[in-house]
Amino acid sequence: MKKIYLLSLLVLWISLSFAQEKYSIKVKIDGFKDTTAFMSYFYGKGQYYKDTASIDSKGFAHFSKKDTLEEGMYSILIGSNKIFDFLVDNQELSFTTSKSAPIQDMKTKGGQENIYFYEYLKFLNAKQKVASELKETKEKSEPGSEAYKNATKSIDELDEEVKVFLNDFSKRHKGSFTVTFLNALQAPEVPEPPLLENGAKDSLFAFKYFKEHFFDGFDFTDDRLIRTAAFYEKISYYMDKLNVQVPDTIIKACDFLLSKMANSPEMFKYTLNNFTSKYEKSELMGMDAAFVHLGKNYYMKGKAPWMTDKQMKKLSERVKALDPLLIGKKAPNLIVRDTAQKKMLQLYDIEAKYTIVYIWSPDCGHCKEATPKLKKLYDKVKSRGVEVFGVGNDFENEHWIDFINKHDLNWINGSDGGDFRSNFRDTWDVYSTPQTYLLDENKVILSKKMDIPSLENLLEYFFKQDEKEKNE
Incomplete structure (x- = not known):
């Protein structure tokens, strides 16, 4: 009985050993010898090292491991110089070429894709x-x-x-991955624009047509494309060049692409993760709305099964923190004490056409630079219906009050202090200072996290709009 059991284990071990695939990529490059070659693979935005092999005195190198190469595009490099690209459709491939003419001298064996690719x-x-x-x-x-x-x-x-x-x-x-890859690279050919009723050519036709047909040749069902040079460039160009960089348009573009990738798990996962990171960290004002949208409509609805509980908790908390502070939403109330620590001050009690919420600290380097600029702006625009609600971010107020007095900050000033603790740091997502928000008379957020010169320009724009409406 014991012998039969041991024999069964041996058979199982042999079966598993043979089942484990091993890739073998043989390379001969005339013109190189006694050096090191690298094999890298494409994935989304980047290209990453997969393996190394020594090139002998005759230019031969052999990449081999008990591992499986995912289908897609790979490169052979010497140092930091790319020598040639190739497609993986087989775990055993060989390439013979030269340093001087790597494309024209290329000969391939193993699999059909590289025959097509190099043709x-x-x-x-x-x-x-x-x-x-x-x-x-x-x-x-x-x-x-x-x-x-x-x-x-x-x-x-x-x-x-x-x-x-x-x-x-x-x-x-037709049906080869080479053709799928080349189709993904193609840009639409724009026909002659139609004539408008007045006989003039439609000047917007070319852009609209190009955008509408940009993905005509792109196979969103083929996850292999994510491991090529085509994928990230195509998606990025569409998002950054063919869409106006405002939240509503970007959100619509995100949903459009993610819906196309619904049946391609790896493509969907990479793109959703990429968009989420991009728009959470975006320096474009208001683009956190795209991050919140993705969080609420994809992650928090169970469409990101790869996320751990810890990751989901962290992302959900971030979404919930940013959601109430999006441009276009009514700002949360902010309650603090005045400088004498006697009177409670509330944001919602301020009556002004425009309110600037300015959360700052006297020991913050950026605040020391921005606060005098804001003071200068305030003196210039306060007669036009602008109020500043200056909120100290520190728990100790001595330096804050000294700074207020020194710079004659004659706007509304409030902070925590004594035994009072507000929750504004959480409700206003204060991770750094200064934080600057511009609100309208109903305390709806018009802009946020702007530098003072940009804030001044925006106020001037609103003043002109107000004047225009007044005269109509």
Whole structure:
């Protein structure tokens, strides 16, 4: 019985050993010897080292481990210099090329994707050389000359040749990851704009069409794209260049892309995490609204199963802290004592067209610089319906009061003190000072966390709008 048990364990161990995959990437690069090669992989925004191998005196290197390479795009580097890219569709691949012409001299074995990939790269590389020569000729020629016209014609013909090749290539290798990757890179070709009723061309058509068709060739169901150079650049360009950088537009764009990725778990996970981090840390005013939206509508609704309980708790607390302080929402009340520690002051009791909530500390370097600037601005605009509610962030008030007196801060001043403790540091998310908010007469947040010059410019804008409405 004991022998049978031991035999079973041996069979199981052998089965597991053979089941564990091992990748083998063999490389020969003429022109390199006795050095170290690196293999890296793409993932989202970055490129990360996967393995190292020694290059021998004949230019051979062998990357091999008991591990599986995820399908996607990888690179071979010598030092910090990339020698060539390749696609993984097989755990056993080999590449032979040269230092002087890594694309044109490339020969591949193992799997079909690199045969297709280098067919494309070799064609494109050859045409790029021709294009560079033609562009140089055109730049050196006098506009309107025969040489200029011929170069222009040849460039147009070359562009058409590339389009024909890509169309034929995509048909011949339909279903391959190479075609999926190349389609993801393609930008839409914008047709001639239609005419408006007045006979003029629609000047907005090109942008609208380009944005609407930007992802026409992008396969959102293929998680392998996240491990290529195409993914992050495509998503970032769409978010940063094709959308106005205001919260409502960005939120709509986030939802659009995440809905496209609903059936691609890895793509969805990376993109949601990336957007969440990006908009929580964004320096663009008001973009924390996108972070709050993502938190409430994805994480807190169970759409991020990869999050641990600890991570979810931390994110949820951050969302709940920022939500009441979003631009467009009524600010939470703020209750403190006056400088004499006798009278309670409330934000909601302040009657002003505009209220600046300024939370600061006399020992804060930025506050020492910003507070005199705010004082100067206050003296300039207080007659136009602006009040400042200056709130000391320290528990000890002696330095704070000295600073107030020294700089004649004749606005409304309040703080904690004595046996009184307010919760404003939590309700106003005070992690650093100064914190500056601009509120309207109903205490709705108009702006926040602005420097004083920007605050002054914004107030001037609102003054002009008020004057315009008054005269209508």
